[in-house]
Amino acid sequence: MRTVCIVGVGMSKWGEVWRMSLRDLHTQAALNAVKAAGVDHLDSMYVGCMSSGLFVGQEHLASVLTDYMGMRGLAATRVESACASGGLAVRSAFIEIASGMSDIVMASGVEKMTDVDGDEATYALATAADQEYEVFHGATFPGLYAMMAVAHMEKYGTTRDMLSTVAVKNHNNGSMNPDAQYPFKISMEQVANSVMIADPLHILDCSPITDGAAAVILASEDVAKKLGKPYIKILGTGTGTDTIQLAQREDMTTIKAATIAAGKALDMAGKKIDDIQFAEVHDCFTIAEIMVVESIGKYVPGKAGEAFLAGESALDGAFPINSSGGLKSKGHPVGATGVAQMVEVYKQLTGQAEKGRQIPGAPKLAMTQNMGGSGGSSVVHVLEVA
Numbered sequence: 001m002r003t004v005c006i007v008g009v010g011m012s013k014w015g016e017v018w019r020m021s022l023r024d025l026h027t028q029a030a031l032n033a034v035k036a037a038g039v040d041h042l043d044s045m046y047v048g049c050m051s052s053g054l055f056v057g058q059e060h061l062a063s064v065l066t067d068y069m070g071m072r073g074l075a076a077t078r079v080e081s082a083c084a085s086g087g088l089a090v091r092s093a094f095i096e097i098a099s100g101m102s103d104i105v106m107a108s109g110v111e112k113m114t115d116v117d118g119d120e121a122t123y124a125l126a127t128a129a130d131q132e133y134e135v136f137h138g139a140t141f142p143g144l145y146a147m148m149a150v151a152h153m154e155k156y157g158t159t160r161d162m163l164s165t166v167a168v169k170n171h172n173n174g175s176m177n178p179d180a181q182y183p184f185k186i187s188m189e190q191v192a193n194s195v196m197i198a199d200p201l202h203i204l205d206c207s208p209i210t211d212g213a214a215a216v217i218l219a220s221e222d223v224a225k226k227l228g229k230p231y232i233k234i235l236g237t238g239t240g241t242d243t244i245q246l247a248q249r250e251d252m253t254t255i256k257a258a259t260i261a262a263g264k265a266l267d268m269a270g271k272k273i274d275d276i277q278f279a280e281v282h283d284c285f286t287i288a289e290i291m292v293v294e295s296i297g298k299y300v301p302g303k304a305g306e307a308f309l310a311g312e313s314a315l316d317g318a319f320p321i322n323s324s325g326g327l328k329s330k331g332h333p334v335g336a337t338g339v340a341q342m343v344e345v346y347k348q349l350t351g352q353a354e355k356g357r358q359i360p361g362a363p364k365l366a367m368t369q370n371m372g373g374s375g376g377s378s379v380v381h382v383l384e385v386a
Contacts, residue, residue, distance in 0.1 A: 014211070023065060045093075046108070061078045207326075215339060237381050281369040316360055
């Protein structure tokens with residue numbers, strides 16, 4: 001199996017982007033990535049997108065997006081696994097290059113979520129939950145994650161301040177990210193006093209509705225060396241699933257799919273979790289970040305919150321998490337999130353993170369964790385600077 005590298009990255013504008021369509025957003029990110037990589041062609045493309053049919057009424061993205069990129073005829077495949085769609089697009093591109101079938105492949109992700117009203121957006125997102133046993137009875141994702149938060153609080157004594165510190169830290173990081181939807185700082189008091197969405201989750205515990213796209217160019221190491229630009233290696237990749245229905249899980253305080261995916265990725269990379277120096281993880285809600293870092297084995301269950309309060313997850317902490325601002329501040333265009341995590345890791349490992357958010361100490365090894373729904377699917381990658 002060949003070594004696979006990321007040789008260039010690109011982002012579109014993120015936020016409530018009224019004057020750009022889904023195809024415009026994707027084209028902007030895709031061409032930015034091609035330019036950054038300096039490649040003269042692509043062999044194929046995988047695009048992650050959760051629900052373009054419900055958000056903008058457009059399916060058949062392989063044809064639409066290659067056409068508007070100016071690359072008609074390019075082999076293209078759409079990948080869907082709810083909010084893990086982008087991460088799985090990267091994994092699909094990785095497999096194609098590692099197998100020797102192609103040398104240069106784009107992995108991209110896109111979602112245009114603000115062309116519908118709030119109720120329609122809630123409906124579209126709820127398709128990632130169990131329709132018969134959750135959605136039919138009124139459960140939305142804030143409600144599902146609120147139940148997970150309550151269970152975690154009851155079992156481990158997790159506090160309001162532990163949840164709030166996730167949001168405060170991620171907004172601090174996002175305030176230095178030029179691509180972030182909400183690039184401003186917030187306080188612990190603002191989080192705790194913001195509008196209640198689903199007890200104990202306030203609106204500042206929740207990631208936003210976002211328009212945006214991200215793209216990365218993957219290549220064999222031979223190609224990466226010839227390009228003569230900074231690149232990073234994907235050492236390991238893993239995926240896992242769990243029951244889609246929260247009530248059927250063995251334990252609501254852990255993300256089993258993330259545990260499985262992280263184990264596979266670390267085994268493939270020949271690394272242990274303590275070798276990882278920083279991570280981009282799926283903080284769709286503040287409780288999710290806490291549960292994920294425990295599920296991937298970085299912290300003993302129930303201990304992540306204490307570590308966060310002590311500053312371990314900050315940029316200058318022992319294990320920085322979501323230097324990009326995460327989903328909470330950077331935004332969460334669901335199909336693009338897993339690819340944007342790769343963009344941030346590429347910048348950090350190659351020393352190109354903007355506006356003072358570069359992690360100190362020149363980190364060399366990182367992890368990304370992307371998941372769908374309430375954790376019914378997850379994909380993890382382990383990456384190293386060349």
